[in-house]
């Protein structure tokens with residue numbers, strides 16, 4: 495697809511920031527959305543005048559849907575929408591922090607869904623568009639201390655798959671992206687480097703290329719993909735015995 499107008503949420507750092515710059519470098523006008531407007535202004539100054547900073551709190555579902563719908567109408571139509579904004583909350587083995595989990599559900603589930611919902615009507619009217627969700631390799635099974643995070647990413651993966659089935663033949667395509675560990679603010683708090691940690695630019699290149707070829711689902715890096723898919727294919731007791739050792 496020849497992209498002219500794109501929206502990338504969670505563009506103030508990490509993968510979203512890199513992807514917004516990557517798209518702008520290819521001549522796409524990119525609305526870069528997040529709460530930290532100063533980071534987005536800096537991105538525009540450093541990367542390209544094709545970046546348009548957009549203040550957006552994805553935790554607010556209704557406002558997010560309305561903002562994306564309004565942007566689609568005002569900009570003459572979004573060709574590409576990347577629901578990337580996300581947070582990862584680890585729980586202690588026997589303690590759940592409801593407030594933190596609630597925020598994660600609001601951003602990763604409500605926010606991502608509202609972003610895609612806001613973009614769909616215009617795309618359907620034009621018979622043209624690309625919806626992308628940044629899920630995770632964690633979507634393929636429950637993980638110790640990451641049950642909530644893995645659950646939000648499994649939701650996004652399943653939602654995108656259903657959407658892809660519904661939208662076949664409409665001209666609107668749907669991609670589900672499943673990165674392993676990528677350097678970003680999200681992974682910067684890890685005490686030890688996680689396995690197969692990717693440079694942000696390498697992950698952005700993989701995601702950008704997947705978007706441009708209209709890939710339905712991409713899981714990377716291959717080592718994590720192979721490991722997680724193998725684990726997920728095991729009978730549940732074996733999966734749980736192996737997954738318990740992952741941390």
Ligand SMILES: NC(=O)c1ccc[n+]([C@@H]2O[C@H](COP(=O)([O-])OP(=O)(O)OC[C@H]3O[C@@H](n4cnc5c(N)ncnc54)[C@H](OP(=O)(O)O)[C@@H]3O)[C@@H](O)[C@H]2O)c1
Nearest residue numbers: 504506507508509528529530551552580675676678679680
């Ligand atoms: N890094 C990894 O290893 C990894 C692996 C698999 C999947 N992912 C997924 O990739 C996506 C990007 O993560 P990242 O690694 O690049 O992390 P990051 O550097 O922490 O970036 C997260 C982005 O989400 C935005 N965000 C958080 N809460 C928001 C809210 N309420 N409203 C709007 N934006 C919000 C942040 O912007 P503000 O704080 O400025 O609002 C920031 O731009 C996430 O969906 C994550 O789950 C990451």
